Amino acid sequence: MRNLKGKTAIITGSGRKGGIGEAIAKMLAKRGCNVVITDIGKATGKNFGKSHIGSTSEMQSIVRAIKKDKGNAIAVPCDVRKSKDVQALVKKAVKKFGKLDIIVNNAGVGYIMEPFEEFKEASWDAVLDVNLKGAFLCSQAAAQQMIKQGKGGNIVNIASQAAKSGFPFAAAYTASKHGMVGLTRSNAIELGEHKIRVNAVCPNHITTGLGHWQNKFFSDKLGLEYDDYLQGIKDRNPLKRTGMVEDIAKAVCFLVSDEASYITGEAMNVSGGEEYH
Ligand SMILES: NC(=O)c1ccc[n+]([C@@H]2O[C@H](COP(=O)([O-])OP(=O)(O)OC[C@H]3O[C@@H](n4cnc5c(N)ncnc54)[C@H](O)[C@@H]3O)[C@@H](O)[C@H]2O)c1
Known part of the structure; x- marks a missing residue:
């Protein structure tokens, strides 16, 4: 996977300590990528409370840790639900590192659980807006930049076991993660001619x-x-x-490397064999 050296990678939702995004960013940086740590940064409204989100200071501390380990990283706050934020994120990544090669759509909300018959419309919107619309906006902005560069690229969507199987109280989460796999497959078909590969990773519990x-x-x-x-x-x-966060980071590093050059449109289970379709 030496071919990752010098690539620029954005990892959304990577500003929370102990999260999957942090592990992906650290592993990509270790393998030579310039990484953009990005997260919502501050609490907003009842569905995005402090105890659930990656704060600006956490993002900065992850950047410091990567730099201490001789990696290259910057922190850019971005709410993936907002196209203006997403456009600015891609711009800042390109301004700092000269190009964009990889985006990992990892930002996600999995803590809004309600019985289906009582599921609130606002809760449904909150989950779908981050998990699915966020992945759409980020993939689109990244693809536009990659197409402009003309050298291909990689998009990885962090879906879930809930992209393959149903879970109680999680109608919105499960629908959003199944949707991410649909987005992955559709984008893989459209973006293939630009040598942009699009894959999803489906973790079970971590x-x-x-x-x-x-x-x-x-x-x-x-x-x-x-x-x-x-x-x-x-x-x-x-x-x-x-699962461990590193299990997911390894899968992402593989998928964005040349080792996976003929793999696109895949929704790869990383579940210790628990999920198999
Ligand atoms: N932990 C698990 O068991 C598990 C299993 C399967 C899939 N996943 C998926 O992996 C991803 C990472 O989850 P995690 O377990 O590391 O949790 P986490 O809470 O550490 O990471 C999610 C991140 O998304 C960020 N986020 C939320 N709303 C955002 C917004 N509007 N804009 C930008 N960032 C936003 C949060 O601030 C947080 O840092 C999620 O998409 C989750 O659904 C997790």
Whole structure:
């Protein structure tokens, strides 16, 4: 994967410590990419509270850690729901590093869970706006830049096991992640002629900040102790463990490298064998 050296990569939702985005950014930087850490940066409204989002100071601290490890990184706040923000994000990445080669659509909301018969319209919009519209806006802005450059590129959508299977209380999340796979396949067909490959990665459970919230939510619903619930997830998994953020980062590094040069439109499970279609 030496061919990643000198590439520019934007990773959305990468400003939260312990998250999948942070791990992807750090691994891409380690392999020679110039990385753009981007996240919403500040809490806004009831669905985007402090305890769920990557703050500006967290983003900056991730940048410092990458630089300390001899990598190249900048932090750019961006709300992926807003096309103006997204356009400015791509512009800043290109201004700083000269081009854009990779975008990873990782920003996501997975903590708005309601029984379907009570699912609020505002909750539905909040989830779909980040997970699906955000991926659309970012993919489009990145593709426009990559087409202009004329040298191809890579788009990776961080979907989920919920892109392949249904989950209770998660109608919006599951619909958004299935939608991301549809977006992946459609974009792969349209962008192939520009040598832009588009793939999705579908993780199962990983105990990030979001994963921890989901464990609490589902263990409470099932009346189980947190640790017993988590052990149940491990027991059901063929590899007898949950995923790690590095498992996803490795898959992304592979997909954006030349090792994967004939792979596009794929929705790759990284689930320890738990999800297989
Ligand atoms: N943790 C898991 O078990 C798991 C499993 C499957 C898929 N995923 C997906 O992986 C991705 C990363 O999740 P994570 O577990 O690292 O959680 P996380 O909460 O650490 O990361 C999500 C990030 O998205 C950011 N974000 C939310 N709204 C945004 C907006 N409007 N604009 C920009 N950024 C925004 C958040 O601030 C946060 O930093 C998500 O898309 C999630 O759905 C996670």
